[in-house]
Amino acid sequence: MRSLIQKYSDHIGFPIYMKNEPVASEDDAEEKEVKPEWEAINQSSALWTLQKSEISSDEYQAFYKHVSHDFEDALSWTHNHVEGAQNYTSLLYVPSKAPMDMMMQRDERHGLRLYVKRVFIMDAAEQLLPHYLRFIRGVVDSDDLPLNVSRELLQENELVGKIRSAVVRRSLDLLKRLAEKEAEKYNTFWDEFGNVLKEGLVEDMGNRERIARLLRFSSTGDAATEQRVSLEDYVSRMPEGQDVIWYVTAENRKAAANSPHLEIFRKKGVEVLLMSDRIDEWAMGYFTEFDGKQLRSIAKGDVDLGESEEKKDEEDEKDTDKDPLLERLQTALAEDVAEVRASQRLTESASCLVLSEQELALHMRRMLEQAGQAMPDSKPILEINLEHPLLQQLSGVESDEDFGDWASLLYEQAVLAEGGQLEDPAGFVQRVNRLMLQTA
Numbered sequence: 001m002r003s004l005i006q007k008y009s010d011h012i013g014f015p016i017y018m019k020n021e022p023v024a025s026e027d028d029a030e031e032k033e034v035k036p037e038w039e040a041i042n043q044s045s046a047l048w049t050l051q052k053s054e055i056s057s058d059e060y061q062a063f064y065k066h067v068s069h070d071f072e073d074a075l076s077w078t079h080n081h082v083e084g085a086q087n088y089t090s091l092l093y094v095p096s097k098a099p100m101d102m103m104m105q106r107d108e109r110h111g112l113r114l115y116v117k118r119v120f121i122m123d124a125a126e127q128l129l130p131h132y133l134r135f136i137r138g139v140v141d142s143d144d145l146p147l148n149v150s151r152e153l154l155q156e157n158e159l160v161g162k163i164r165s166a167v168v169r170r171s172l173d174l175l176k177r178l179a180e181k182e183a184e185k186y187n188t189f190w191d192e193f194g195n196v197l198k199e200g201l202v203e204d205m206g207n208r209e210r211i212a213r214l215l216r217f218s219s220t221g222d223a224a225t226e227q228r229v230s231l232e233d234y235v236s237r238m239p240e241g242q243d244v245i246w247y248v249t250a251e252n253r254k255a256a257a258n259s260p261h262l263e264i265f266r267k268k269g270v271e272v273l274l275m276s277d278r279i280d281e282w283a284m285g286y287f288t289e290f291d292g293k294q295l296r297s298i299a300k301g302d303v304d305l306g307e308s309e310e311k312k313d314e315e316d317e318k319d320t321d322k323d324p325l326l327e328r329l330q331t332a333l334a335e336d337v338a339e340v341r342a343s344q345r346l347t348e349s350a351s352c353l354v355l356s357e358q359e360l361a362l363h364m365r366r367m368l369e370q371a372g373q374a375m376p377d378s379k380p381i382l383e384i385n386l387e388h389p390l391l392q393q394l395s396g397v398e399s400d401e402d403f404g405d406w407a408s409l410l411y412e413q414a415v416l417a418e419g420g421q422l423e424d425p426a427g428f429v430q431r432v433n434r435l436m437l438q439t440a
């Protein structure tokens with residue numbers, strides 16, 4: 001009885017007393033009963049019902065640790081009383097540390113503690129929070145929901161939908177305030193929960209723009225800081241005439257920063273966002289525009305950096321009279337690539353792979369395959385840098401066998417640079433050894 005009262009009625013507006021169990025006196029040798037005493041076993045007050053001016057920071061932090069079972073202080077919180085057509089109170093916290101299994105918790109119970117008129121109803125009311133805000137902790141206390149409300153009724157209740165929308169709005173406003181006024185705290189939040197928040201780009205269409213303004217990335221224009229560049233920062237630095245937000249995805253930040261696709265962008269001084277979280281490739285498939293600017297991957301489709309019409313005409317002439325080397329490479333690599341073409345991206349590297357706009361990057365494709373996901377067959381495009389000494393030397397190779405080795409090597413090094421894995425690593429090593437012996 002004591003345990004049930006403390007769980008469900010700890011915060012109701014009046015104290016509940018229970019008699020202490022009689023105990024034996026230790027003073028006398030003979031056992032004597034001590035007169036029972038009445039003890040208040042609930043707090044008989046709810047911190048969230050008080051005015052914000054009456055609650056100290058220490059009290060807010062102590063209550064956070066009580067409801068979240070966390071040993072660390074919260075980063076920030078928001079406390080709101082709503083009165084009118086619906087009456088409820090919300091007290092929401094942003095933790096300072098993510099649990100070890102945060103990314104694995106999507107299918108587990110999560111959410112806020114739900115109270116109805118200060119009577120505890122359930123510990124993880126997931127109907128009050130979307131999955132991408134599962135890190136938020138706190139309580140919601142409604143005066144309008146029935147005391148016997150169940151999880152099934154919560155899902156169908158119209159009032160719950162309105163409370164959920166308000167909780168999402170309050171949570172995003174809290175994060176926005178952190179980002180604008182307490183940058184260091186927001187950086188801490190982003191390092192811990194940034195990957196989770198990115199899920200909202202796909203899951204919450206209505207708040208996508210608000211979520212997008214909270215995102216942080218690495219960038220070629222600000223290499224000293226990692227995951228600190230916002231989309232607004234990028235747009236503010238865009239030169240006149242640029243109408244695309246360029247990005248590249250890779251398995252890790254180093255691979256993204258060293259991608260051969262960046263070469264023409266570095267040469268022209270165009271900033272590119274470096275995305276290296278596992279969720280980025282998936283999320284960017286749904287998030288294609290920000291502030292009227294299109295978001296595009298530098299490794300997919302054609303790249304247009306505002307070349308002059310004269311240069312485009314020259315390229316069109318080259319296409320009509322296709323380089324014999326391109327045709328020969330196309331024949332040698334017919335089983336591996338859809339097309340071999342001259343690259344406008346490369347200035348230093350010999351080759352790179354280019355995907356269509358809708359295709360997944362190789363590192364994401366490999367991860368899904370390892371998870372048992374069936375992937376459709378597709379072939380990338382191989383772009384080569386005709387000005388590279390290796391390609392100029394390759395034009396003079398007469399032996400079809402040697403040319404095949406060189407062609408395969410161009411393709412395989414492009415796969416490795418893209419973060420992919422070779423289907424035949426042993427064959428790659430043998431080809432490298434043969435070519436090294438020829439040049440030794």
